[in-house]
Amino acid sequence: MTHGKGKKGGRGAGLRGGRGNAGLLKHKHMYMTKNMPDHFGRHGFKRPQSVIKK
Helix, strand or coil: CCCCCCCHHHCCCCCCCCCCCCCCCCCCHHHHHHHCCCCCCCCCCCCCCCCCCC
C-alpha cells in the first residue's frame, strides 16, 4: 500500500515541500497569503500600565 505516493518519492517530507510551515515565504507563499494572512508581522499595541490613569 503506497497511499497514492508511489514508492521512493513518498518518503520523507520532500513530496509535500517540507514539514509544517517550512517555505511559507518561498514556495508556499500563495498558500500563506490566502489561508494565513496574519501569520507574519506584529499585531496590535498594548499600552504600558504606567501610562494608563486610574
